Amino acid sequence: MEQLQIDILKNSLPVTINNVRVPPIKCQGIKTKLVSFIFENINWDAQGRWIEPFMGSGVVGFNLSPEKAYFADNNIHIIKFYKDIQEGKITPAKVEEFLQHEGTILKEVGEGHYYYIRERFNNNPNSLDFIFLNRACFNGVMRFNKKGEFNVPSCRKLDRFRQAYITKITNQIRWIESVIKKEWVFKSADWRNTLAQAREGDFVYLDPPYAGRHTDYYNTWGEKEDEDLIEALLNLPCGWALSNWKENRYRKNPVVEKLEGMEDEVVVKTYDHFYHVGAKESNRNKMTEALIIKRGYEV
Ligand SMILES: C[S@@+](CC[C@H](N)C(=O)[O-])C[C@H]1O[C@@H](n2cnc3c(N)ncnc32)[C@H](O)[C@@H]1O
Numbered sequence: 001m002e003q004l005q006i007d008i009l010k011n012s013l014p015v016t017i018n019n020v021r022v023p024p025i026k027c028q029g030i031k032t033k034l035v036s037f038i039f040e041n042i043n044w045d046a047q048g049r050w051i052e053p054f055m056g057s058g059v060v061g062f063n064l065s066p067e068k069a070y071f072a073d074n075n076i077h078i079i080k081f082y083k084d085i086q087e088g089k090i091t092p093a094k095v096e097e098f099l100q101h102e103g104t105i106l107k108e109v110g111e112g113h114y115y116y117i118r119e120r121f122n123n124n125p126n127s128l129d130f131i132f133l134n135r136a137c138f139n140g141v142m143r144f145n146k147k148g149e150f151n152v153p154s155c156r157k158l159d160r161f162r163q164a165y166i167t168k169i170t171n172q173i174r175w176i177e178s179v180i181k182k183e184w185v186f187k188s189a190d191w192r193n194t195l196a197q198a199r200e201g202d203f204v205y206l207d208p209p210y211a212g213r214h215t216d217y218y219n220t221w222g223e224k225e226d227e228d229l230i231e232a233l234l235n236l237p238c239g240w241a242l243s244n245w246k247e248n249r250y251r252k253n254p255v256v257e258k259l260e261g262m263e264d265e266v267v268v269k270t271y272d273h274f275y276h277v278g279a280k281e282s283n284r285n286k287m288t289e290a291l292i293i294k295r296g297y298e299v
Contacts, residue, residue, distance in 0.1 A: 024131060024172035025057045025078060026140040028214050031207060031243065034289060035063050037271045038205070041291055043299045044239050048201030053194035054208050058082060058176075061205070065179040070202075072187040072194040075142075075218040077130050077150075079188040084127045085173065086180050092170040098128045099135075099169065103161020106136065114154035122149040135169060136160060144217035195232050203297070204240040206233070211255070226255045234265060239297035246270055246290035256290045267298040 020035045031038065038060060050066040052058070055073045073079055084090040106113045114136055121129035134142060137152035145151040187194070191208065198204055208229060209221035233240055246256045246268075260268050269291045274284050 020059075020063055021175050022172060023057045023059050023062055023176060024169055025081065025134055025142075027056045027078075027142045028219075029207065029210065030057045030059055032059050033273060034243065034271060034291075035060055037269075037289075038241065038243070038291060039064065041269045041293060041299050042203070042205075042239075042241055043297055044203040045201075046203075048199065048203065048238065051194065051198055051202050051204040053189075053191035053204065053206055055079075056207065060207070062176060062179055067181070069181070069184045070187070070194070070197060071184065072189045072191070073218075074188065074190055075144075076188040077125055077127075079186050080125070081127045081130055082176070082180070083186045085176050086182065086184065086186065090127050090131075090173070092174045092177065095128065095131060095173055096166055096170045099132065099161050099166045100163075102132055103166065106161060107159045110158055111154040114158075118150055131169070135165075143214075146217060148217045191229065192232065195236065198236055198238050200237045202238040204233075204236060204238065205243075206240065207243040210245055210253075223254075230255070230259065233294075234262075236294070240294050241297065242292045244290050244292065246288040248287045249285055253290075256292065259292045265295055267293045267295055269293065269298070 020032060022032055046066060049068040049070050050061055050064060051070045051072075052061050053072050055061065055071040055078065057078075058071060061069055061071055071079075071082065081090070102113070102117065114133075117129050117132055121133055133150055133152070134140070136155055137150075138155050139152075141152055143150070143152050191206070195204065206229070208225070209215075209219040211222050211226055213221075215221070229242075233242065242259075244256055245253050247253060256268065259266050271289045271291070272286055273289065274286055
């Protein structure tokens with residue numbers, strides 16, 4: 001398990017995170033592997049709120065667990081899920097019982113049961129069906145069609161809800177339950193509305209969809225959005241850090257290139273990681289991730 005010493009809250013309570021924890025929700029672009037890199041590079045006094053306009057799974061903010069936080073995403077299901085935990089409507093015990101029950105039927109009936117739950121969720125969204133689908137769907141991805149309906153097919157492994165898997169999920173929910181504070185705000189909103197809330201003393205961490213990648217009902221992102229976002233960031237009254245990809249073996253990201261040219265305003269930190277295409281070791285590809293930080297808030 002990754003060991004991480006955090007110095008982010010320098011002028012406030014020092015925070016030490018020994019293990020990077022994984023939240024119950026899986027989503028594309030989850031930053032679990034970058035949590036330490038992000039915190040090691042940000043310097044903020046934690047007097048204001050930690051704001052995330054693109055919270056996704058929430059792995060970054062939940063690992064920091066600040067006193068004051070404002071988590072937002074345009075995906076209403078993610079927001080409702082975490083609000084339900086905050087309000088005690090979703091508990092580890094409820095999720096365990098639900099997954100044991102539905103998991104047994106899935107094993108007995110087969111994928112027809114997955115599609116039954118998917119339809120039930122699309123007709124009447126609720127957090128229990130949401131976590132079931134998120135943890136039973138093909139490849140653990142999150143995708144919604146043009147009508148906003150969850151449309152990922154079933155996984156192949158229909159006996160996946162064994163007790164060890166259920167315990168892993170309920171422990172992830174127990175962890176969220178233990179870090180979530182009742183003052184934290186969870187809001188389903190477009191990023192523009194979230195940025196409009198930022199005040200002096202806050203810190204905004206942004207992880208927007210990467211332009212030209214995964215597109216769906218909640219993720220339509222292109223050059224125009226990147227341009228608007230950068231303009232808004234340069235006018236923010238507080239510190240901020242933006243995650244984006246910098247380059248792979250084929251391409252460079254023009255957004256990061258542009259920001260690298262703004263040396264008076266920002267500092268760009270990079271992190272290389274590798275991914276495999278297929279099984280061959282020779283197909284190991286490098287991807288460089290960037291963290292663009294408002295100058296003055298870097299370590
Ligand atoms: C790359 S993911 C964030 C991943 C997150 N940092 C994590 O580690 O799990 C991007 C998120 O932005 C949300 N999103 C996309 N377009 C948005 C918009 N216009 N306003 C607010 N959120 C948006 C998506 O629903 C998705 O959850």
